Amino acid sequence: MATKLNLKELSKREDRLAPGHRLCAGCGAGIVVRQILAAIDEPVVLANATGCLEVSTTIFPYTSWRVPWIHNAFENAASTMSGVETAYRALVKRGKIPEQNVKFIAFGGDGGTYDIGIQALSGALERGHKMMYVCYNNEAYMNTGIQRSSATPLGANTTTSPAGKVIPGKMQPRKDLTAICAAHNIPYVAQASPHNWRDLMEKARKGVAADGPAFLNVLSSCNRGWRHDTSTTVEVMKLATETCVWPLYEVENGVWRLTYKPKVKKPVTEWLEAQGRFRHLFRPENQYMIERIQADVDGKWERLLKLCGEA
Amino acid sequence: MSEFKALDGTGAVAEAMRQINPDVVAAYPITPQTAIVQTFSEFVADGLVDTEFITVESEHSALSACVGAAAAGARVMTATSSAGLAFMWEILYVAASNRLPIIMTNVNRALSAPINIHCDHSDSMGARDAGWIHLFCENAQEAYDTVIQAVRIAEHPDVLLPVMVLFDGFITSHAEERVEIFDDAWVKAFVGEYKPKHSLLDLDHPVTYGPLDFTDYYFEHKRQQVEAMRHAQKVILDVADEFAKTFGRKYGLFEMYRLDDAEVAVVVSSSTAGTARAAVDKLRAQGAKVGLLKPRVFRPFPAQEMVAALQHLKAVGVMDRAISFGSMGNAGPLFLELAAAMKIYDAGVPMADFVFGLGGRDIVPSQIEGVFRSLLQIAETGKVSELVSYVGVRE
Numbered sequence: 001m002a003t004k005l006n007l008k009e010l011s012k013r014e015d016r017l018a019p020g021h022r023l024c025a026g027c028g029a030g031i032v033v034r035q036i037l038a039a040i041d042e043p044v045v046l047a048n049a050t051g052c053l054e055v056s057t058t059i060f061p062y063t064s065w066r067v068p069w070i071h072n073a074f075e076n077a078a079s080t081m082s083g084v085e086t087a088y089r090a091l092v093k094r095g096k097i098p099e100q101n102v103k104f105i106a107f108g109g110d111g112g113t114y115d116i117g118i119q120a121l122s123g124a125l126e127r128g129h130k131m132m133y134v135c136y137n138n139e140a141y142m143n144t145g146i147q148r149s150s151a152t153p154l155g156a157n158t159t160t161s162p163a164g165k166v167i168p169g170k171m172q173p174r175k176d177l178t179a180i181c182a183a184h185n186i187p188y189v190a191q192a193s194p195h196n197w198r199d200l201m202e203k204a205r206k207g208v209a210a211d212g213p214a215f216l217n218v219l220s221s222c223n224r225g226w227r228h229d230t231s232t233t234v235e236v237m238k239l240a241t242e243t244c245v246w247p248l249y250e251v252e253n254g255v256w257r258l259t260y261k262p263k264v265k266k267p268v269t270e271w272l273e274a275q276g277r278f279r280h281l282f283r284p285e286n287q288y289m290i291e292r293i294q295a296d297v298d299g300k301w302e303r304l305l306k307l308c309g310e311a
Numbered sequence: 312m313s314e315f316k317a318l319d320g321t322g323a324v325a326e327a328m329r330q331i332n333p334d335v336v337a338a339y340p341i342t343p344q345t346a347i348v349q350t351f352s353e354f355v356a357d358g359l360v361d362t363e364f365i366t367v368e369s370e371h372s373a374l375s376a377c378v379g380a381a382a383a384g385a386r387v388m389t390a391t392s393s394a395g396l397a398f399m400w401e402i403l404y405v406a407a408s409n410r411l412p413i414i415m416t417n418v419n420r421a422l423s424a425p426i427n428i429h430c431d432h433s434d435s436m437g438a439r440d441a442g443w444i445h446l447f448c449e450n451a452q453e454a455y456d457t458v459i460q461a462v463r464i465a466e467h468p469d470v471l472l473p474v475m476v477l478f479d480g481f482i483t484s485h486a487e488e489r490v491e492i493f494d495d496a497w498v499k500a501f502v503g504e505y506k507p508k509h510s511l512l513d514l515d516h517p518v519t520y521g522p523l524d525f526t527d528y529y530f531e532h533k534r535q536q537v538e539a540m541r542h543a544q545k546v547i548l549d550v551a552d553e554f555a556k557t558f559g560r561k562y563g564l565f566e567m568y569r570l571d572d573a574e575v576a577v578v579v580s581s582s583t584a585g586t587a588r589a590a591v592d593k594l595r596a597q598g599a600k601v602g603l604l605k606p607r608v609f610r611p612f613p614a615q616e617m618v619a620a621l622q623h624l625k626a627v628g629v630m631d632r633a634i635s636f637g638s639m640g641n642a643g644p645l646f647l648e649l650a651a652a653m654k655i656y657d658a659g660v661p662m663a664d665f666v667f668g669l670g671g672r673d674i675v676p677s678q679i680e681g682v683f684r685s686l687l688q689i690a691e692t693g694k695v696s697e698l699v700s701y702v703g704v705r706e
Contacts, residue, residue, distance in 0.1 A: 043514050047379065058522035068511040071521035072378050072405055079372035082365055083337060083379025083387075084511055090334040090363040090385055097384075097512055120375065123368030 003041055005201050010038050014066065021064040022056040026230030028220030028237065029053045029136045031194045033107065036134060036216075037067075039201035040208055044103045045084055046070070049077035049112030052143040052222075053136065075116040078124035078133055081106040085129045103208040104131035110151035111141040114177050125184040125213045132207040132214040135177070138222035146225040150175040153245070154296055155289045156277045158225070163280035168289050173296050181215040182251040188214040190250035190259075195238040199248055199259050206252065219246045227276025239271040244301040249308060256307040265301070268294045312494040313558075320483040321346035323451040323490045324390070324416050324476070327458035328362075329354045330498035333414075334385035334505075337365035337376035342428045343480040344392040344418040370395035374402040374413075381411035382520045384510030386462070389413065392480060393420035396434045400441070406473045407442025408536060409520055412465030412505075413473040415443075416458065419581065419632075420480040421670045429671020430480040432581070432632040436644045438475070442536055444543055445610040447580040448478040451488045456560055462502045463550045469542040477609075479582040481671065493558055501557055540611045547608055564613040566605040567620055569595060573602030575686035576621060578649060579630035580606045583667070583674055587630075590679035601683045606645065614652035622658040625690035628682050630702075632668045640664070640698040661689050667702035678702050 003009050016037040023030045029052055037044065045068045048054040054071045057064040072080040085104045091097045108117055113135040121133060140158050141147040148161040154173040157163040161170035182189040187210035190203040200218060207214035219240055221233045228236050240246035241260065245268060248260040269290060272278040281289050305311035318326065324347050328336070338348040355364045365380075367373045373389050381387045391399065396417050406413050417435050421427040435445060444464060448454040454476060461474040478484065509518045524532060544564070551562040566584070569591050570576055579587050584605035594601045604620055621627050629650075631643020638647055646664035653660055665682050668674045682702065689695055 045383075045511050045514075055523045058519050060522045060524045060528045063519035063522060065519055066517060068514065068517045069519050070379060070382050070511055071523075072375055073401055076372060076375035076402070079367060079375035080379035082367070082372070083335065083376030083381075083385075084383045085379075086335050086337075086363045086365050086376065087380035087383035087385035087387075088512055090361075090380075091383075091512065093361065093363075094334065096334075100514065102512070102514070119368060120372050123372055126368070127366065 002205070005039065005198055013038055016044065016065070016067045017057065018064045018066055022059065023052065024224060026221070026223045026233045027052070028138060028194060028222065028233055032134070032136045032200070032218050032220050035194050035197050035200050036105070036204040039204040040103055042101050042103045042208065043067070044105055047072070047077045047081040047084065047106040049106070049108030049117055050074035051109040051112055053107055053109070055143060074112050076120045077106040077108045077112060077117060079120040081131050082124045082127065082129045085131050105208070106131060106133045108133070108135055109143070110135060110137040110139060111149045114151045114175055115149050122184065125181060125186050125215065128212050130212060132204070132216065134216045134218060136218055136220040138220045138225060139174070140222070140225050142222040142225045151177065154293050155281050157280055158277070168280055168286045178217045185254065186213040186215065187211055188250070188252055191217045191246070192248055193219040193237045193241055193246055195234045196241065196248060196260060203250060206250070225277065228274055232274070236274050239266070239274055242266045243268045243271040243297065245271050245297055247301065247304055249304065258304070258308045258310055261310070268297050312497065313491050315489050316492050317487050318451055318490045319346070319485050319487050320418070320451040320454050320478050321485070322350060323455040324458055325350035325354070326492055327455045327498070328388055329360055330495050331388070331459065331462055331502050332360045333362050333388045335363050335365065335377070335380040335387045336389060337367050337373045337380065337387070338389045339367050339370045339373045339391070339395060341370070341392045341395040343420060343484045344390045344395065344416070346484065347390040347416060370398040371402065374399040374406060377413045378402060378406050378409065378411055381406070381413050382409065382510070383512050384507035386505040387413050388415070390416040390418070392418045393422055393434045396438060397422060400438060403438050403441035403443060405521070408532065410471040410539065411473060412471055414458065414461045414465055414476065415473065416454070416476045418480045418484045419477055427670040428480070430482055430632070431669045431671065433634070435475060435477050436633040439610060439644060442472065442540070443610060444472055444474040444547070445608070446474065446476050447607055447609055448476060448483070449581055449584050449605065450483055451490050454478045454483065455490055455492070456554065456558070456562065459498055459501060460550050460554050460562070464543065464547055466505050467546045468508070470539055470546050472539050472543060477581070482582040497557065501554070544608070544611050544613060562607060564608045564616050565620070566607060568603040568605070570602035570604060570620060572600060574600040574624060575626040575628070575683060575690050576602040576604055576624050577628045577630055577679065577682055577686070578604045578606065578645065580609070580645070581632070583630060583632070586674060586676055587679050590676045590683060593676065594680060594683055599683065599687060612648055615656060617649060618652050618656040618658050621653065622660060624660050626686040627653070627660050627662045628665055628686045629662065630665045630667055630682065634666055634669070642699045661693060661695050663689060663695050663697065664699040665702050666699060672703050674703060
């Protein structure tokens with residue numbers, strides 16, 4: 001029997017990511033990882049791309065991981081985990097280790113997933129390894145100091161897309177990596193956010209139960225980059241969903257489904273206002289950017305509704 | 312028990328891999344290595360091995376998957392060439408530093424640009440400081456024998472380092488030779504079972520692979536790699552001894568040919584050593600006292616042993632199939648390293664470097680005879696007029 005997804009039961013479990021790690025106060029990554037690992041009853045083996053989560057949890061001679069864990073490099077968490085998962089099958093087949101229903105999970109930030117790691121990810125998904133890849137998506141290269149990635153939203157001020165006198169932040173909308181992964185026709189793809197913990201945990205369970213690769217794109221606030229108070233992490237991520245900037249949905253065996261639909265779709269300004277990285281957009285000369293962002297969000301939301309049979 | 316087969320270098324290596332039957336192979340096609348993984352794929356498809364073969368989307372992922380699989384306790388092999396090795400470069404260091412006994416055949420091929428699929432040693436020489444053991448092979452037989460030995464060397468608890476088995480693209484990889492293939496059972500017995508000490512799949516003893524070192528630990532970890540490399544030389548020789556006892560063929564750190572009473576010698580690795588042997592014989596027949604030293608183990612570099620073998624000479628010529636651009640005299644890496652060793656250990660022998668064969672340019676016995684004639688002149692005059700010269704190039 002799977003552990004019930006209620007807080008009373010879940011709080012009894014020992015965290016697989018031990019306390020004492022050095023992630024920042026209010027960091028989304030630790031919340032994402034703990035929710036996902038708490039959802040999974042089976043033994044796990046983890047891989048981690050280079051990034052905040054990796055550097056903050058394994059400063060030698062310490063490790064925060066109570067489960068087997070490997071970091072190889074920045075762009076290859078997916079291929080590294082391909083090797084681990086394959087070794088497991090090879091050694092089980094040869095009777096060298098027991099079959100234990102091990103779940104293989106790779107974590108990477110958006111830089112390591114959307115950008116430098118997309119080739120390794122695509123290869124691993126195509127090959128059909130039974131593993132779940134989780135992108136903890138804080139929408140920029142936060143570990144190196146808030147540089148824009150292809151996951152950075154339109155208009156955001158980052159250190160390589162600074163809000164300047166003539167260019168108001170990042171001028172491109174983000175790449176739709178969730179849809180790209182879905183286009184690999186793997187058994188399970190989902191977009192999630194830890195403010196809706198039950199939704200994320202259910203998706204994590206579906207992901208590791210899938211008979212093949214799974215991909216979770218999980219929003220993960222970085223208050224250093226998004227510029228909000230450390231205490232408002234969950235609220236800011238919730239606003240991303242309520243404004244339809246970050247819809248929660250899944251693609252299970254090719255069937256698209258919204259897992260949460262806001263009762264009232266809030267204007268994107270509510271999400272933008274909550275974060276310092278968009279402050280410059282509220283200057284009169286940048287009003288057009290806010291309109292562009294709203295139009296971009298609206299168009300994508302409409303398309304998603306159609307894909308999910310809701311329109 | 313053994314039988315002789317007509318095989319090219321890639322076929323011989325694929326045979327060794329079939330017999331070793333590793334747990335995991337991850338590889339990507341690149342000329343001239345491709346035939347190894349192609350042949351091995353057939354073994355997988357026909358059920359001659361039960362290896363799990365990961366058909367990765369790049370060499371970077373090939374070695375990344377090897378790192379993951381090796382950390383998970385599997386016996387792991389791959390193969391590549393040229394740009395493929397260059398693409399792996401970042402992960403070469405990761406594999407060595409995590410002390411993962413991965414076996415990789417690198418079929419030596421020139422690096423771009425201009426793109427060229429033929430042999431030179433610029434690919435593996437570029438990776439010479441990555442922490443791998445480098446073993447050069449002259450022909451298909453040596454490649455076969457060396458892959459078998461490499462498993463034992465890499466997995467030895469005093470070593471635990473990845474091993475590169477190197478041989479010449481096309482010249483060795485695609486030329487058919489008479490190769491002695493041992494009984495499967497013998498080879499299996501020789502390589503034995505791999506019992507990893509720290510595995511990601513040992514769920515009761517969770518390990519963290521690849522943590523972050525700050526200034527307080529990184530240096531010590533690099534220092535430990537030096538110890539492993541130091542231990543490697545003895546292990547390479549021990550494994551070679553055991554191999555000789557089991558299979559009859561003897562290997563060392565390098566091979567000497569008519570060197571004892573020679574006055575001048577050429578130092579050259581891989582297939583060109585065979586060509587050089589013919590040149591030695593011809594000149595010997597004419598009364599010239601010439602000899603050959605063929606390096607086998609390039610990493611760890613057997614400096615003292617090589618100097619001991621060469622210090623009685625009046626001139627030594629190194630033949631390099633790569634250039635270390637911008638180095639002293641724009642010489643090749645083998646020359647630079649050997650010249651340093653000869654100086655440090657007071658050999659006092661005049662030396663010159665002869666760069667040859669880049670991008671697969673042919674090297675023929677008469678050209679090596681020319682090298683010997685230059686060396687004989689150096690021996691006579693005691694003067695090196697040209698530190699580095701280029702054999703067979705249009706100036």
